[in-house]
Amino acid sequence: MAAPIGESKNEMKKFNKKLARLRQTLKDRENIICLDDATNIICVCNGGLDNNVSYEEIHALFTRYGQSCSVLMQPQKSYCFISYNTVGEATEAVNQLNGHKLLTSEQRKAEVVLYTLFVSKVADSVSPSASLPPGLILLEDYISHEYAETILASIDLSQNQNTGQQADLKHRRVKHYGYEFKYSINNVDPDDPLMEGIPEVFLPLLEKLRGSGVIGHMPDQLTVNQYQPGQGIPPHVDTPSAFEDGLVSLSLGSQVLMEFRHPDGQHLSVLLPHRSVLVMTGESRYVWSHGITPRKSDIVATPDTGLTLSPRGVRTSFTFRKITGVKPSQVDSLGPETGDTCLPEDEISAASLERLHVHQVYEQIADHFSGTRHSPWPRIADFLRNQPPGSLLIDIGCGNGKYFGINKGLFELGSDMSSNLAGICGGRGHQVYVGDVLNIPLREGTFDVCLCIAVIHHMSTKERRRKAVSELLKVLRPGGQALIYVWAVEQERHKVKSKYLKGKGAQSQSSSESQMDDKKQNADTDENAPRETIPEKEPFHLTNNMLDNPSAHDESVLGEVKPSGGATAMKGNPQKLEVHINRTHFKHQDVLVPWQLKNKSDSSKQDGTSAQTFHRFYHVFHQGELEELCESVGRCKVANSYYDQGNWAVQLEKL
Amino acid sequence: MKLLTHNMLTSNIIKGVSKGFPLKIVASKVEEKEVDFVPEFTARMIPKIDWPALRQAAADLGKPDNLPENVVEKYEENEEFLKKTHHVLMELEVLEGELICPETGRKFPVSNGIPNMLLREDEV
Structure with a gap:
């Protein structure tokens, strides 16, 4: 492997050391084994989307050494893969580009140095997994080529077709038969069937499936999705209350890798070939959630057990479902993983849950809470600094106002539901009012910038979360920007735990609840921060994280943890809202998160009993859920979305 | 509450209220605070504010303050105009009082300079 020419011996040594380190990291974190001998696949470290490197840049660079060059970018990775037809081309590329420096660009504030390594095995997430999630059945070559042709010829997804219910979603083209799947409510309305049922051309397929016992019912709803190369679908679980068990999906056209993810972090990729069910x-x-990463190619196995890159073509999927007949109004519209009887089923109970478990709590912990919130998060601060002078900013859920004053050229107005927090903010000389994100009392189309940090996850129904986004958009002028942060289910990415999970735990007095999340996100340790407690008599699970990382918990906390059954709590069994254990992985999307208020007059550190514990309601977001929510509201464009320390963030532009 | 903030607030979140703007101010305590005058900043605010509402607000505070009926032409270059506007927008602070919905008469309290715009459930 050649280092850049002209390096001194010392720098050469440094370079090789760096390569060796990267090699180890790839092996440890991504299960990618790098080889000494040349192969035709290269892993390009630092050449990934996570480093703001684009497909086009990498492609332009690497095609110089072979026209057969294919580039495979992955979301949220700092590396990418390149494959050539020949080992010779790959070797030449490595010789020329190892150590190549990419200069800064509009998207990229810092230079990046590319490091190239030969690989035999790529990350699991891009190559098909050997096993399937439990309950998943894949039937290859299930229909004949002729039948496949007949089906494709009978379905017209062109714009002027007026049968069925058709729409162009951002990522794909969709058409419904039997019942329309309404993306705005993630449900079907059993009282509102479409004119056209499932076309007859599918009868032989469905009868074969039923006859062989693969499914026990006759589907009555069909959704046709057509994906162009590069399109995908965000990870999701089909609404449990809307459809019976046994979802059938026929794939025609291009192969695709479907990604399955378990809430505990397991990830399996399943290759769906042409004519498979x-x-x-x-x-x-x-x-398990399922989704398709938007990419232009997939890594697939070759007959000789090697791997190759296969470009995607147009793929059409036909999803057959049997609706349950349960009306959307009869169930909570929450995430599919709940079904919790204690979750609000209507506006009134949702509002009262939030009053009790959000507003009153912040009101009571305001002083204490504010004391733990002082450091602006870097990416949020950058967003604010990038706004032109004279912009009007509204910060919904401004808390103590820690994002004010970062950009002196703005006019800043804050809003908080808690009059105590608003009082703290106002006391610091900021403009603020007490108000509700669900009814923003501001002139429409006026503001240039809207910040909404760690607010929407406190809304207890999907409808209310949509309303919140819609209200934010209401006050923005066309072209105005909103930055929204919500707490993520995923508190670990790329095998890196969020700061919230890690905690600081340096003293028995552990750090603030949310290093992380939260109303006012805070990345600092704070001595006055509350100590994490595990409330007595609450159910909890011993998680791997706690075993791996006992330092995050002080002795007394660990001592109280009792192992309990499995961790399959996300299944549909009705259950009450559970109390989340701070600094562990989330088991549910809808949880109560404890906050312990330490009595200031109580100077005894050891005595935890005088502390009062409050529970705040959270709906933590899955990957992709925030974008989907915003898109379902409309009137906006997702300009950027990213993961930031245990939070999902989205930057919207009002249309 | 500065009058620039007031200029953004509306009561149209109340069920049945269409415009809810401008909110009438009944102030029991108003303070004048000096704020650095940055002409460019004030000029940038002018297209974003509702001028008649600003004049009305100043009048509500008993400070009609020689604001002209309309925004003057070439206001960017008119330092005197900008300075007057700056004073009304940024330097008058309503500390105690009420904001009143022009359509329903619903009162929103202002206390310690902070308006409370929360509604009861039956008002939404």
Whole structure:
């Protein structure tokens, strides 16, 4: 491997050391094994989307050494893969580009140095997994070539077709038969069937599936999705209350890798070839999410057990479902993983849950809470600094106003539901009012910038979360920007735990609840921060994280943890809202998160009993859920979305 | 509450209220605070504010303050105009009082300079 020419011996040594380190990291974190001998696949470290490097840049660079060059970018990775037809081309590329420096660009504030390594095995997430999620059935070559042709010829997805219910979503083209799947409510309305049922051309397929016992019912709803190369679908679980168990998906056209993820972090990629049928039952239907990463190619196995890059073509999927007949109004519209009887089922109970478990709590912990919130998060601060002078900023859920004063050229107005927090903010000389994100009392179309940090996850129904986004957009002028942060289910990415999970735990007095999340996000340790407690008599699970990382918890906390059954709590069994254990992985999307208020007059550190514990309601967001929510509201464009220390963030532009 | 903030607030969140703007101010305590005058900043605010509402607000505070009926032409270059506007927008602070919905008469209290715009459930 050649280092850049002209390096001194010392720098050469440094370079090789760096390569060796990267090699180890790839092996440890991504399970990618790098080889000494040249192969035709290269892993390019630092050449990934996470480093703001684009497909186009990498492609332009690497095609110089072979026209057969294919580039495979992955979301949220700092590396990418390149494959050539020949080992010779790959070797030449490595010789020329190892150590190549990419200069800064509009998207990229810092230079990046590319490091190239030969690989035999790529990350699991891009190559098909050997195993399937439990309950998943994949039937290859299930229909004949002729039948496939007949089906494709009978379905017209062109714009002027007026049968069925058709729409162009951002990522794909969709058409419904039997019942329309309404993306705005993630549900079907059993009282509102479409004119056209499932076309007859599918009868032989469905009868074969039923006859062989693969499915026990006759589907009555069909959704046709057509994906162009580069399109995908965000990870999701099909609404449990809307459809029976046993979802059938026929794939025609291009192959695609479908990604399945378990809430505990397991990830399996399943290759769906042309003419295959996928049936999701049981755990794979209710617990695992599925989605398709928007890419232009997939890594697939070759007959000789090697791997190759296969470009995607147009793929059409046909998803057959049987609706349950349960009306959307009869169930909570929350995430599919709940079904919790204690979750609000209507506006009134949702409002009262939030009053009790959000507003009153912040009101009571305001002083204490504010004391733990002082450091602006860097990416949020950058967003504010990038706004032109004279912009009007509204910060909904401004808390103590820690994002004010970062950009002196703005006019800043804050809003908080808690009059105590608003009082603290106002006391610091900021403009603020007490108000509700669900009814923003501001002139429409006026503001240039809107910040909404750690607010929307406190809304207890999907409808209310949509309303919140809609209200933010209401006050923005066309072209105005909103930055929204919500707490993520995923508190670990790329095998890196969020600061919230890690905690600081340096003293028995552990750090603030949310290093992380939260109303006012805070990345600092704070001596006055509350100590984490595990409330007595609450159910909890011993998680791997706690075993791995006992330093995050002080002795007394660990001593109280009792191992309990499995961690399949996300399944559809009705249950009450559970109390989340701070600094562990989330088991549910809808949880109560404890905050312990330490009595200031109580100077005894050891005595935890005088502290009062409050529980705040959170709906933590899955990957992709925030974007989907915003898109379902409309009137906006997702300009950027990213993961930031245990939070999902989205930057919207009002249309 | 500065009058620039007031200029943004509306009561149209109340069920049945269409415009809810401008909110009438009944102030029991108003303070004048000096704020650095940055002409460019004030000029940038002018297109964003509702001028008649600003004049009305100043009048509500008993400070009609020689604001002209309309924004003057070439206001960017008119330092005197900008300075007057700056004073009304940024330097008058309503500390105690009420904001009143022009359509329903609903009162929103202002206390310690902070308006409370929360509604009861039956008002939404």
